[in-house]
Amino acid sequence: MKYALFLGCQIPARVKQYDLSARAVMSRLNVELIDIRQFNCCGYPMRNLDKKAFLLSAVRNLALAEKEGLDMLVLCQCCYGSLKKAEHLMKEDGDLQREVRRILSENGLKYEGKVRVRHFLSVLYHDVGIETVKGKITRSYKGLKIATHYGCHALRPSNITEFDDPVAPVLFDNLVEVTGAKSVDWTSKLECCGAPLIGINDDLSMNLTKKKVEDAVKAGADYLCTGCPYCQIQFDTVQKMMVSRNGNGEHLASIIYPQLLGICMGIDEQSLGIDMNQLDISGVQSFLREE
Amino acid sequence: MVFDVILYVSLTIFVIGLIVKIYSWFSRKIGISAINTTTVERVSTAFKGVLKVIFSVKILTLIKVFIFDVVFQRKILEENFLRWLMHMLIYGGFMLLLLMHALDKIITIHLFSDYNSTLNPFFFLRDFFGAMVIVGICIAVCRRFIVKVSRLKTNAMDTYVLVILAIILVSGFLLEGLKITAYSEFQNMVEEYADTDDVAELGALESFWVQEFAVVSPNLKAPFDKEVIEEGRELHEMSCASCHSSPRSAFVGYALVKVLNPMAIELDRAGMVGLLWYIHILACFIGLAYLPFSKMFHVIATPVSLLANSVMDEGKSDRANIATRQAIEIDACTHCGTCNLYCSAMMASEATGNDYILPSEKMTFLKGMAAGKDLTSKELKAIQEGVYLCTNCDRCTVVCPSGINLRELWINVREGLIQSGVPEPLVLSPLSIVRGLNQENLAVYDYPRPIELARQAVAGKFDFLMDPERPLSFDKMEMGDDGCGLIDNTFSYCFGCQNCTTVCPVVGSYDNPQEVLGLLPNQIMCCLGLGLTEMASGSRMIWDCLTCYQCQEHCPQNVQVTDILYELKNLAVKKLKKL
Numbered sequence: 036m037k038y039a040l041f042l043g044c045q046i047p048a049r050v051k052q053y054d055l056s057a058r059a060v061m062s063r064l065n066v067e068l069i070d071i072r073q074f075n076c077c078g079y080p081m082r083n084l085d086k087k088a089f090l091l092s093a094v095r096n097l098a099l100a101e102k103e104g105l106d107m108l109v110l111c112q113c114c115y116g117s118l119k120k121a122e123h124l125m126k127e128d129g130d131l132q133r134e135v136r137r138i139l140s141e142n143g144l145k146y147e148g149k150v151r152v153r154h155f156l157s158v159l160y161h162d163v164g165i166e167t168v169k170g171k172i173t174r175s176y177k178g179l180k181i182a183t184h185y186g187c188h189a190l191r192p193s194n195i196t197e198f199d200d201p202v203a204p205v206l207f208d209n210l211v212e213v214t215g216a217k218s219v220d221w222t223s224k225l226e227c228c229g230a231p232l233i234g235i236n237d238d239l240s241m242n243l244t245k246k247k248v249e250d251a252v253k254a255g256a257d258y259l260c261t262g263c264p265y266c267q268i269q270f271d272t273v274q275k276m277m278v279s280r281n282g283n284g285e286h287l288a289s290i291i292y293p294q295l296l297g298i299c300m301g302i303d304e305q306s307l308g309i310d311m312n313q314l315d316i317s318g319v320q321s322f323l324r325e326e
Numbered sequence: 327m328v329f330d331v332i333l334y335v336s337l338t339i340f341v342i343g344l345i346v347k348i349y350s351w352f353s354r355k356i357g358i359s360a361i362n363t364t365t366v367e368r369v370s371t372a373f374k375g376v377l378k379v380i381f382s383v384k385i386l387t388l389i390k391v392f393i394f395d396v397v398f399q400r401k402i403l404e405e406n407f408l409r410w411l412m413h414m415l416i417y418g419g420f421m422l423l424l425l426m427h428a429l430d431k432i433i434t435i436h437l438f439s440d441y442n443s444t445l446n447p448f449f450f451l452r453d454f455f456g457a458m459v460i461v462g463i464c465i466a467v468c469r470r471f472i473v474k475v476s477r478l479k480t481n482a483m484d485t486y487v488l489v490i491l492a493i494i495l496v497s498g499f500l501l502e503g504l505k506i507t508a509y510s511e512f513q514n515m516v517e518e519y520a521d522t523d524d525v526a527e528l529g530a531l532e533s534f535w536v537q538e539f540a541v542v543s544p545n546l547k548a549p550f551d552k553e554v555i556e557e558g559r560e561l562h563e564m565s566c567a568s569c570h571s572s573p574r575s576a577f578v579g580y581a582l583v584k585v586l587n588p589m590a591i592e593l594d595r596a597g598m599v600g601l602l603w604y605i606h607i608l609a610c611f612i613g614l615a616y617l618p619f620s621k622m623f624h625v626i627a628t629p630v631s632l633l634a635n636s637v638m639d640e641g642k643s644d645r646a647n648i649a650t651r652q653a654i655e656i657d658a659c660t661h662c663g664t665c666n667l668y669c670s671a672m673m674a675s676e677a678t679g680n681d682y683i684l685p686s687e688k689m690t691f692l693k694g695m696a697a698g699k700d701l702t703s704k705e706l707k708a709i710q711e712g713v714y715l716c717t718n719c720d721r722c723t724v725v726c727p728s729g730i731n732l733r734e735l736w737i738n739v740r741e742g743l744i745q746s747g748v749p750e751p752l753v754l755s756p757l758s759i760v761r762g763l764n765q766e767n768l769a770v771y772d773y774p775r776p777i778e779l780a781r782q783a784v785a786g787k788f789d790f791l792m793d794p795e796r797p798l799s800f801d802k803m804e805m806g807d808d809g810c811g812l813i814d815n816t817f818s819y820c821f822g823c824q825n826c827t828t829v830c831p832v833v834g835s836y837d838n839p840q841e842v843l844g845l846l847p848n849q850i851m852c853c854l855g856l857g858l859t860e861m862a863s864g865s866r867m868i869w870d871c872l873t874c875y876q877c878q879e880h881c882p883q884n885v886q887v888t889d890i891l892y893e894l895k896n897l898a899v900k901k902l903k904k905l
Contacts, residue, residue: 044670044719045759048733076670076717082873083755083895084715088677095673113756138676142476191875192888201879226831227874234762235754235777236870242835243872265759272763 036162038108038153039100040068041118044076045264046110049272052308053264056293057110057155059306063171063297064163068108071099077114078121079188091135093121097152098144106151108158112263116188116196118152123195154189154198156262156292160206168213173301175215179258179322181295182251182287183207183218184270186263187227201225210292211260214299216322221254223247228261230269241277244269248287258319259289267291275313288314295319329607336611343618344626347657354653354696357738361770363646371646384637391636396629401727405664412465416491417625419458427452428610442569450575453502457578459495463488477666477675479686483621484661490616493609501602503582506573507542507590508599521565527557531565534558539573540583542590624660624728631658632729640734652738655730656696659689665722665732671715682712685722685732692739706748707903713740714752718760741768744776749783751899754869784898786844786864814890817854819883824848826877826887832870843867847877847887854890863894863901 046054061068078092096118100107109115125132125148139145159168185199185207193201204225208218229243248270251259261267270289278286290312297307298320304310309317352368355361379385394400403410426434426448434448435441441448466488470480505511512535516528533550535541535558573580586593617623634651643651665685666672675683682688691709695701701709713736722732737760744750753761753776765773826847833839833846840846844865845853853862862868868891877887 044717048718048720049763072668075668075672076674076719078673080717080756081671081674081715082892084674084752084899085677086893086896088674091677092671092673138673142676187872187874187876191879192886193879227872227876229872230759231756231872231874232870234758234760234765235756237762237765239832239835239870240762243831265756268759268763276763276766 036065037067037069037105038158039071039074039103039105041074041077041096041100041107041109041111041114043109043111043114043264045268050264050267050291052294052311053110053267053291055311056291056297056302056307059302060293060297060300063300063302064159064167066108066158066163069103069105071103073099077109077111077117079113079117082117087131087134089117090121090124090131091138093118094125094135094146095139095142095144097122097125097150098139098146101146101150102144106153108153108155110155110262111265112154112186112189113265115152115154115198119196122148122152154262156189156207156210157198159210165209165213168210168296172214172296172299174323174325175299176319176322177215177324179214179216179319180219180254180256181211181216181258181260181290182221182254182256183211183224184228184247184259184261184266184289185225186261186266189263190225207260207262207292211295214295215324216295219251219254219256221250221256223250228266228269230265230273233269233273240269241273244274245277248274249285251287252285256287257322258295258316259287260292260295261289262292271313278314286314288312288316290316290319298323332607332611336615339615340617343615347618347623347627350696351650351653351657354656356649356652356656356692356696356735357740357742360649360652363649368646368650371644372650375644375647379637387636388633391632392629395632395636395729399727401725401729402662402664405725405727408465409469409662412462412469415458415462416466417462419455419462420491422455423452423459426455444570446571446575449571449573450577453499453576453578456495456498459491460499460578463492463495475663477669477672477684478663479661479666479681479684479690481661481690487621490609490613494606494613497602497606497609499578499582500586501599501606502576502579503586504590504593504599504602506540506576506579506583507586508594509541509543509591510594511599512541512543515566515570519565519569520561522561527561530554530558531561532558534562539570540580540587542587542594544591621660623657627654627657628660628728631655635729635731640731648734651731652735653696655728655735656689656692658728658730659686659693660728661686661690662727664725664727668721668725670717670719670721674715678711680708680712680715682709683715684712688712688736688739689730689732692735703748706743706746710743710746710748710750711752713743714750714757716740717757737764741771745771747779749779749902750776751780751784751902753777753780754784754895781866781869783902784864784869785866786861814886814893816883816885817851817890820848820851820855820885821883822848822852823882825880825882826851826885829876829880831874831876832867832872843870847891850891850894851885851887859894859897863898867891868894868898 042054058068074096076092077096078089081088081092096107107118109118125135125146136146153162185204189196189198190201190204198204199206211218223246226247227243228247229240232240248259259270261270267289274286274289278284294307294309294316352372353365379388399410399413402413427443430441430443443449443452469475470478470484512532516531520528520531522528529546532541532543533546533554536543536546537548537550537555573583613622631651631654634654638647638651663686669685671683675681682691688709716736718733718736720733723730726732744753761768827833830847833843836842845862845867847867850862850865850867871888871891873888873892875888878885878889881887
């Protein structure tokens with residue numbers, strides 16, 4: 036299996052451990068990840084500004100992957116949502132689409148809609164297969180409770196993202212439970228993490244995070260688990276900021292899924308960037324039981 | 327005499343320029359790091375920092391970086407072989423010409439006791455080094471003006487550098503070609519070096535030089551008798567050969583002889599040798615005097631930037647040193663455009679036509695700003711958008727061949743710009759995540775101000791609704807609809823069930839949401855149904871939308887609620903830009 040790895044902008048600059056751990060896990064599963072240096076922003080942050088800037092950014096990436104004849108493996112859910120939206124929009128043929136195609140061709144690119152955009156979690160679940168993932172696990176957790184956080188832009192709008200059932204998803208929970216951990220049921224599981232408003236409306240953004248953390252703690256979770264750099268930044272960096280502001284408030288560290296899985300595969304801590312998280316997650320190892 | 331005067335004048339300007347520039351490294355204030363630092367403090371901190379590095383293991387890093395990055399320019403090689411070749415040819419060729427040819431009386435003559443500019447291998451090497459530069463310039467011209475590499479922007483400074491180098495090289499080669507053919511030059515040499523006064527013998531020598539050394543004589547023309555040539559050769563061996571190799575070795579100059587030949591006598595009589603010599607040395611001295619003020623200053627600033635960045639750690643280095651380094655970095659940028667090739671936001675630049683989104687153009691702006699250039703309000707808006715429309719992905723920093731820490735530079739400059747008072751709607755986009763994460767470091771500024779400014783600027787005024795005298799109208803224009811209808815008209819399916827508002831986590835976060843948000847999602851859909859687009863796009867709700875798509879997912883009528891809010895935001899931005 037071979038994919039073009041789409042890292043987006045947040046991961047290389049602020050969540051390097053996601054990059055490290057995803058590569059480490061994928062190499063155990065014999066999935067080859069190809070880097071295309073020319074990839075640019077997925078267009079997500081530009082959706083507020085200008086539709087053309089968004090669509091052009093997104094479609095250029097699709098065209099680049101298509102040129103290489105590879106499907107895209109996307110780590111970020113906001114990138115995923117943006118690329119899927121662009122894919123959907125390009126099925127129509129309006130003035131905007133023609134303009135996008137024209138600018139692309141000026142850049143020596145064309146997009147014909149052949150490339151498939153896949154989220155990292157979907158690839159693990161559907162393409163690699165949950166049984167194969169299970170087969171690579173050498174030690175699993177016992178008694179570890181995880182609050183699985185799906186993230187909005189993978190789930191919704193479901194007719195475009197085609198990720199899982201938007202109301203009762205199971206994909207991520209099943210992946211978490213492969214490791215032996217229990218994916219707890221919690222009230223705000225499918226809610227937004229708050230990241231899109233950080234820097235715009237910090238109070239609102241942090242309140243949403245606070246509510247999620249409280250819900251997860253109430254459900255007895257030991258850690259949050261994410262599959263998106265924005266959610267991770269929110270639960271890690273922003274939550275740390277919240278903790279230091281409010282003194283010793285309730286907090287819950289967040290682990291990125293490939294870190295959680297990688298530990299069970301016996302991959303060393305350094306390759307998973309365990310110490311790169313702002314809020315300490317090393318305690319997760321104490322739940323390990325050798326098989 | 328004239329030569330000495332021009333030399334000393336240009337050298338003086340060069341040295342003064344150098345002092346001014348280096349002083350500016352310690353006095354120029356760019357962004358946050360520079361606040362509250364004095365020049366004296368910066369000089370002493372830099373001095374201490376340099377000493378600390380020299381007497382630590384970091385000196386090994388410096389040596390490594392000097393060899394690989396400064397001399398061999400590894401980063402350019404990794405990027406693109408042709409570009410590396412181009413730069414090596416220009417920089418290598420020019421440096422060698424400078425050392426061997428321009429400074430021959432200072433350097434070459436002391437290294438090689440038999441040095442003579444008209445003797446091999448020097449005669450050949452001078453042309454070889456010159457040819458290297460010419461080939462390099464040709465590649466550069468091709469890339470910038472013929473192939474037009476994408477997003478490689480060319481400004482007046484880039485053109486100046488290519489033009490001045492071309493003038494120096496072309497005038498040098500023409501001078502050489504003309505000197506080879508020039509009869510006056512031949513006569514001068516004869517007067518100075520010939521060991522005979524005999525007219526017949528000198529005639530033979532001249533014949534030999536006309537036939538073998540491409541001199542164009544007004545008196546003698548080929549073909550010559552074999553005996554005459556042989557006699558000439560003997561005289562040549564005796565008087566000339568020890569300091570003059572065959573001009574064929576100077577292969578570029580000799581190639582030009584073929585072109586110059588028909589006009590050689592006229593050109594020589596018109597004094598073109600002298601004129602070309604003036605052009606050549608004037609170009610060299612203008613280049614020298616202007617160097618500190620031009621892009622060529624990168625020959626000094628870029629190595630300093632590469633070395634400084636290799637030993638400075640983010641977060642650990644002294645603020646004063648960061649301020650100094652950033653001032654140096656402004657001079658270190660060569661406008662090579664590598665950053666633009668990998669800029670994550672490059673397509674936004676294509677879509678909006680704002681070049682300032684590209685890193686290289688932001689650097690050009692910073693250079694201008696550092697030089698005290700005034701900005702029009704239009705330029706200020708464009709540069710503000712350019713600096714903010716950055717995803718902070720770090721790629722420009724990773725690929726910069728001059729080792730400039732562009733990411734830190736943007737963060738530093740951005741804040742000053744958005745604090746200037748001109749509202750920037752992009753502050754209300756997810757691009758603000760980095761500013762949000764960095765807010766504790768922005769304590770010297772009024773952190774919420776730019777957000778408030780932007781919110782006020784995009785807020786609707788609703789004057790027409792406030793005026794009780796004015797009858798409500800359903801005429802769109804009268805109600806403030808500027809004709810920019812929405813592309814997505816699914817709002818017309820709305821039957822008012824308010825599901826969108828019920829599931830909205832933003833609405834759910836407030837006790838009295840309408841007071842804070844202006845209009846709730848269902849009310850926005852209702853507004854749009856009534857044609858009140860302006861009113862809808864003026865509500866605070868659209869900017870507090872998380873884009874979590876709960877509303878859209880849960881709409882029983884398939885109204886694209888979130889996408890419509892996006893479109894309203896685009897509309898508000900467009901309107902603000904028009905002002």
